[in-house]
Amino acid sequence: xxxxxxxxxxxxxxxxxxxxxxxxxxxxxxxxxxxxxxxxxxxxxxxxxxxxxxxxxxxxxxxxxxxxxxxxxxxxxxxxxxxxxxxxxxxxxxxxxxxxxxxxxxxxxxxxxxxxxxxxxxxxxxxxxxxxxxxxxxxxxxxxxxxxxxxxxxxxxxxxxxxxxxxxxxxxxxxxxxxxxxxx
Ligand code: PRP
Numbered sequence: 625x626x627x628x629x630x631x632x633x634x635x636x637x638x639x640x641x642x643x644x645x646x647x648x649x650x651x652x653x654x655x656x657x658x659x660x661x662x663x664x665x666x667x668x669x670x671x672x673x674x675x676x677x678x679x680x681x682x683x684x685x686x687x688x689x690x691x692x693x694x695x696x697x698x699x700x701x702x703x704x705x706x707x708x709x710x711x712x713x714x715x716x717x718x719x720x721x722x723x724x725x726x727x728x729x730x731x732x733x734x735x736x737x738x739x740x741x742x743x744x745x746x747x748x749x750x751x752x753x754x755x756x757x758x759x760x761x762x763x764x765x766x767x768x769x770x771x772x773x774x775x776x777x778x779x780x781x782x783x784x785x786x787x788x789x790x791x792x793x794x795x796x797x798x799x800x801x802x803x804x805x806x807x808x
Pocket of ligand 1: 669670671672673696697727728729730732733734735736785786787
């Protein structure tokens with residue numbers, strides 16, 4: 625059987641499905657220890673975080689709550705103020721709660737920097753970040769994840785939640801897109 629249609633657009637597999645599942649399992653075990661008895665809220669940032677969140681929570685063996693936010697950013701605009709727009713907020717008061725943001729990638733850092741500031745203003749007890757991917761070369765503001773599965777080079781990656789023009793999120797691994805896909 626030949627390659628499936630989507631895979632034809634991938635130049636190279638950067639992180640395999642097995643490696644992602646393995647990393648999610650290790651992170652889940654760590655978070656189970658770190659959040660024991662705290663009943664944290666895991667906040668996924670839509671849409672990219674969905675596959676990672678779905679895998680990660682299978683490996684958490686303590687009480688947690690789930691919530692999601694949808695934000696839009698102004699990346700590539702004329703200012704680098706990093707303002708974000710909250711399109712869908714979480715559904716509850718987080719005063720005194722332990723928050724873990726779950727992300728697919730930290731690039732410029734603006735999304736999470738703004739979200740962390742927002743949640744501190746809302747008086748969360750703690751605000752931490754777990755990310756599948758970290759691209760440190762992309763950073764324009766100072767922010768670091770508390771938990772990172774993979775550090776990646778400055779390449780355009782898709783799959784496992786990450787998109788190009790809203791496509792490729794459903795590929796089960798992290799891949800580098802062929803240049804011809806985004807130059808055609
Ligand atoms: C991506 C990713 C993060 C953000 C990271 O989301 O899921 O939320 O960008 O980038 P930053 O560190 O430069 O702020 P995007 O806005 O592309 O939305 P999506 O999750 O729906 O793809």
